Amino acid sequence: xxxxxxxxxxxxxxxxxxxxxxxxxxxxxxxxxxxxxxxxxxxxxxxxxxxxxxxxxxxxxxxxxxxxxxxxxxxxxxxxxxxxxxxxxxxxxxxxxxxxxxxxxxxxxxxxxxxxxxxxxxxxxxxxxxxxxxxxxxxxxxxxxxxxxxxxxxxxxxxxxxxxxxxxxxxxxxxxxxxxxxxxxxxxxxxxxxxxxxxxxxxxxxxxxxxxxxxxx
Numbered sequence: 001x002x003x004x005x006x007x008x009x010x011x012x013x014x015x016x017x018x019x020x021x022x023x024x025x026x027x028x029x030x031x032x033x034x035x036x037x038x039x040x041x042x043x044x045x046x047x048x049x050x051x052x053x054x055x056x057x058x059x060x061x062x063x064x065x066x067x068x069x070x071x072x073x074x075x076x077x078x079x080x081x082x083x084x085x086x087x088x089x090x091x092x093x094x095x096x097x098x099x100x101x102x103x104x105x106x107x108x109x110x111x112x113x114x115x116x117x118x119x120x121x122x123x124x125x126x127x128x129x130x131x132x133x134x135x136x137x138x139x140x141x142x143x144x145x146x147x148x149x150x151x152x153x154x155x156x157x158x159x160x161x162x163x164x165x166x167x168x169x170x171x172x173x174x175x176x177x178x179x180x181x182x183x184x185x186x187x188x189x190x191x192x193x194x195x196x197x198x199x200x201x202x203x204x205x206x207x208x209x210x211x212x213x214x215x216x217x
Contacts, residue, residue: 002087005094012101019108027112034109050102053095060092 018030037046067085 002091002094005091005098008098009094009101012098012105016101016105016108019105019112031109031112034105038109046102050099053099057092057095057099060088060095063088064092 015030015034018026019034021027036042064085067081067088071081
């Protein structure tokens with residue numbers, strides 16, 4: 001029994017060490033072994049063994065206490081009782097250490113699975129963050145391109161506004177020149193009318209003078 005417990009303790013210590021320290025692919029092998037032990041009938045078998053070992057542990061502790069009480073009553077312990085006491089103590093220690101290592105292995109496996117899940121989630125989140133960063137960078141590039149096009153359009157609009165102002169100014173100048181030319185034409189027409197009137201008056205005076213000369217002659 002004690003030799004078997006030693007082998008179990010050594011095996012559990014090796015598994016716990018492989019779970020705690022990553023040595024090549026051995027951790028993955030240990031993880032797969034523990035996972036297989038937790039599948040199917042494995043959990044029921046482990047619980048049965050744990051209960052059996054717990055009963056043996058309590059029996060050994062009870063035997064140790066019984067031997068100690070008998071020694072206290074007798075005032076001395078016989079060599080046989082000493083051998084039994086040491087055997088039960090070693091057995092109880094090995095069983096307790098076996099149960100403790102089983103609990104440690106179970107917790108290490110549980111936390112390593114959580115760690116693997118968290119790493120996968122972290123990798124997924126990192127990929128999503130990188131994707132969002134790329135989308136954000138692309139959006140900024142498009143925004144910069146759009147802002148450049150907007151600035152270009154604004155410059156073209158400003159040039160068009162300047163051209164419109166220049167054309168408006170030229171149109172106003174042309175209108176002023178046209179008004180001045182029209183006024184000048186009106187003035188010339190008025191002056192020509194006055195000259196025609198003066199010409200008609202001179203013709204009349206000339207006719208009067210001619211008629212007077214003809215009368216005198």
